[in-house]
Amino acid sequence: MPAMSFVPNSLFRGRARKVAVRVVASAVMVVYSILTVFPFYALIIRSFVPTKESTKLHLWLPKTQEVSMEAEVGNLAVFYNLDLRDLKDALGIPQTEFIMARTRLREIAAKYELPEDRIRAFFAGFYRYNGWKTLLAGRLYGTSFWGALLRTLAITVCSLALLILLSIMTGYGLAGLRRRYQMTVYNIYLLQMVIPGMLILLPQYMLVQAFLRLFPGYEVEGPTRTVLQMLSLVLINVKGTALSVMIFTSAISSIPQDIEHSAMIDGASSLQYLRHILLPLLKVPIASLVVIMLPLIYNQFLEPYVYLDPKNSTLLPFTQSVVGQFSTNFQVIYSAIVASTLPMVLVYLIFRQFFVEGVMAGAVKG
Amino acid sequence: MLRDWAFILPQLSIFVALTIVPLILAIPYLFTDIAQFNDPQINGVGLRNFLALFTDKSVQADYLPALRRTLVFVFLNYTTVYIFGLTLALMMYEVGFRGGFFTIVYLPLMVSGLAVGYMAVMLFARETGTANLLLMELGVIKEPFNIYSAKGTAFILPLLVGWRYAGYNMAIFLSGLLAIPSETIEASIVDGASYWQRLWRVYFPQMMPAFIMATTMCLIGSFTVFDELVAMGALYVNPEAKLLSVLFFTYGFQVERLGMGMTLAMETFLPLILVGIALQRLQRRLQY
Structure with a gap:
């Protein structure tokens, strides 16, 4: 076939094809977006639908019904x-x-x-809002939704701050991976990725309980117990993951050593170098770690469920107690799910730019 | 060198104390009948816990159905990695990066596993599920799905877990795709390769690290899925949602068979860890 007739033809076919691909892709994106958003929407609506109407389809807030004077x-x-x-x-x-x-x-x-x-x-508004009212005003096992939210935020913030600090230090100590012991430590952290959490849960619980003397009914009581229980969760959260170590080791390795040498010649200590030179250069990896770990820590269920007394529980164990307590009132249950999900989703939507960039940067490392 | 250790040790000691040490300390207990965490009397039972899987009828009755359900879940969940993650990544790669769409795909990852489980119940409970009611109203289905049935749990759960991790897997595959040198792709287009050929001969071979990464994460993650199951009533009302992780949890915290639970967990996960390490090594060999 002569080249001249071949080229325009293929160009045309290429363009038509590109348009077709774009149309199909847009359609897929729209459908997928609708399917993704729908469960959230339905959940919010369901938190307003009284249990007795839950066998009817509600795609919008139910009409307000008056409570009948004949109700018992x-x-x-x-x-x-x-x-x-x-x-x-x-x-x-x-x-x-x-x-x-x-x-x-x-x-x-x-x-x-x-x-x-x-x-x-x-x-x-009794029927429509009783789920939310019961959840937000009620107390359960000595705590309230707000207390649980507060504890979740406290644990999340402490864990993240400490995790960043410790991971930067680890990354600094491992940077370059030139020596044998550095490689060994790095490999130990890589194990985290393949050791299932469920495997270490039972012995880890045993160890922490024995060490911090936290067995239910153990002698330590009162606020000390609360603090120790929350501390044990923070420790579990900051122990470092394969991801945290990989992110900071490779980020710090990529910073030219000349900078460190010149800082040392000017009389800076290691800590000063870390604080004044390294930290400002690590904004991207820090953001990366935060956007990946924040939802994981905030949404932690298993460890708080096991480690915390019900009166010290965080959001998700509290949600689980709500489900156990009000198992016949779907409205309260769905209100609790929405309420425990909403803070994280809002943070995500507000900082979505950081999340998208951070996740892509983190995925490249992994 | 001393300086390096000073910086490494704080986190490393926490990591070793909470990950490695528990595993080592647990070993003696595997040979005992320890029933619960503050068991006053612990007797040695030799290898009984290890052999229970092959000899003890009551353990088999708990373990084997849970193993079957877990394997089905792992398989189906692994296919969702490709159905959601890979497909979306390829699409995004072809039409260009869309921040808005990425935001939506990644959104479910902000939701806890527990909430995803309750969403499944909210959507697919037999009589009250919103999705059931909607699909019946539209005439798409005649019979409602039932999340509490064996089939319902087996198929709906991986679908929703896959949906939750879609953004994560998409990010892994997308970064794999973006790492491919554009020259090789252009060369294959100039040579007249069809899209299908390009996929199998150019994209996939160069995305190997991404495939291994996604496989490792999915494998470990699906064997330890727990929160979603709790939401579906696995701890109490719904035996169909009892996967292995729930079994280990129950043995440790509910039915006073702690020693047995730890042994079974060890027997189940040790081969998995070896596979995981092998996959990691392979990935690193391919990357450098």
Whole structure:
């Protein structure tokens, strides 16, 4: 075939093909995006859908329903976690009064000579928001959602800060990987990637409990116990991973040694060099480590579930207790899932640029 | 050299104390009948724990179904690495990097395994699952899926775990693709290679480290999947979600067979660690 006729033809085919590829790819991206976002959307909607309507399809917030005056307080308490003390407080009924479970709201209005509108006002939005109200205002096993959130944030922030510091030091000590012992240490950290967490969970728990004297029922009690339990989680989080070591070793190895030598000649100590010269140069690897480890630490379930007393629990074990406690109230359960997921998702969406760049940089190292 | 050690030791001592030392300290307990963590009386039982897998009926009844479910899960989950991760990475590579789409694909990784498990229940519970209700409304399916059935757990779980890790695997494959020198790709186009040929002869051979990396992570990760299973009721109500990791956990924390649990975990994971190390070595040989 003569070259002249071949070239334009293939060019045309190439362009048509490129357009086709782009159209198909765009379609796939749109469909995949919808499928990815839908579970989040459905979860949020479901946190507003009363359990009794959960067999109906809801793609939008359910209509607000008034609580019927014929409803029995016992049912409201069992299925919607109505707190009778709150009801009595709101209606000005003394706490000493006993209200039978089979009592209807209409009967309460009649007995205590209350206008029904006052009861209606108390129950405004009751069905739609009772999941969120129960979750955010309630207490469970001596803690609340807010306490759990606070502990999660404390553990996450401490762990990340310490992990960065320790990993930079390790990277500095291993930089270059020229000596035999450096290679050995590096290989030990690589083991982390292949040792399943489930394998070390049982013996690790045994060791930490014996060392920190934290067996349930052990002599250490009170705030010390809380601090020690949280400390054990921080230690587990900062022990270093194959990834953290790889990221910093290769980043620090790529910094010319001349810089270090000239700093030393000018009289800087190793720590000064680390603090004033190395640290500013390590912004990218630090960001990389943070965006990869942050969701892992924030979303940790197994270790806190095992190591923490229920009253010291972090978000996910708390969520699990909520599920156990309110197993018939889907609304509370889904509210708890949304509430424990939302902070991390928001941080991700706000800093998405850092996440995308950091993850790609980290993936190249791995 | 002394300076190096001063910087290495702080983290290394924590790492060794919490990863290596527990494994070594555990060894003596593997030969005992230790029942729980503060067992006052521990008796030696020789090799009984190690042989239980082959002789003890009650252990077999727990272990073998869990092993079967785990292997099915590992296999299906491994295919999702390619269905989601590799496909999306190839697409992104061909049409150019899209930050917005990357953000969405990576989004599920911000969600805990526990929440993903509950999402599965929320979507695919037989009578209340939103996805079930929607698909029936649209007439796509006649019978609802049931997350609590054997088949439901076996297929829906890997799908959602694959969906969760899609962004991670995509990043691994994409960085593998981006590392390919563009000359080799241009040369293959000029030589008239079809896309299929390019994939198998140019892309894949040069992406070998990425494949090995994704394999290692998926293999170790799927054998230890736990949080998602808890959400699907594995610890109490749903026996179909009892995979090996749940079994070890139960033996340690619920049914007072700690020594047996640790031994079974060791027997299961030791071969896996050896495979993992072999894969790591292979990857490094290919990279340098």
